[in-house]
Amino acid sequence: xxxxxxxxxxxxxxxxxxxxxxxxxxxxxxxxxxxxxxxxxxxxxxxxxxxxxxxxxxxxxxxxxxxxxxxxxxxxxxxxxxxxxxxxxxxxxxxxxxxxxxxxxxxxxxxxx
Numbered sequence: 001x002x003x004x005x006x007x008x009x010x011x012x013x014x015x016x017x018x019x020x021x022x023x024x025x026x027x028x029x030x031x032x033x034x035x036x037x038x039x040x041x042x043x044x045x046x047x048x049x050x051x052x053x054x055x056x057x058x059x060x061x062x063x064x065x066x067x068x069x070x071x072x073x074x075x076x077x078x079x080x081x082x083x084x085x086x087x088x089x090x091x092x093x094x095x096x097x098x099x100x101x102x103x104x105x106x107x108x109x110x111x112x113x
Contacts, residue, residue, distance in 0.1 A: 018044055018107060019068050019105050021034070021044050022044045022045065022046045023046060025046070026048055027048055027051070028048055028051065029046070029052075029053070030045065031043055031045045032044050032045075034107075038112065038113065039111070039113045040060065040111045040112045041109070041110045042109050043107070043108045043110075044067075044106070044108075045106050045107075046103070046105045047069075047103065047104050047105070048100065049102055049103050050100060052071075052097065053097060053098050054097055055074070055096065055097040056095065056096070056097070057093055058093075058096075059092055059093065060092050060110050060111055061089060061092050061111050062089070062090045062109065062110050063087060063089050063090075063108070063111070064087060064089075064090060064098075064107075064108055065086075065087040065107045065108075066082045066083060066085065066086050066087065066104060066105070066106050067085075067105045067106060067107060068103070068105040069083075069084060069101070069102040069103050069104025069105060070082065070084070070101040071099060071100050071104045071106070072098065072101055073088055073090070073096060073097070074096060074097045074098070075090055075094055075095075075096045076095060077095075081101070
């Protein structure tokens with residue numbers, strides 16, 4: 001589900017608070033793609049408490065930057081608690097999953113090249 005909000009033109013080339021770009025929705029995961037290129041994507045997510053993503057793999061490295069709340073991210077069977085202001089790299093081809101310990105927002109940067 002993609003949240004309505006400011007368009008990329010509203011924050012391109014000017015400062016913005018990323019947490020304002022996506023809203024929480026009860027019982028849901030909300031995502032909004034901010035950038036897409038051949039080199040990768042930048043997507044912001046809002047997870048309600050208890051929501052998450054089931055275990056999966058990706059062919060590219062991904063950087064998670066938590067901008068609000070707390071989540072548990074499991075990488076290759078090892079759990080990590082990440083909180084606002086922290087980040088974690090999820091290596092390519094390693095199984096990973098995440099679960100919202102509290103409502104939380106993250107910026108996910110996928111690097112394709």
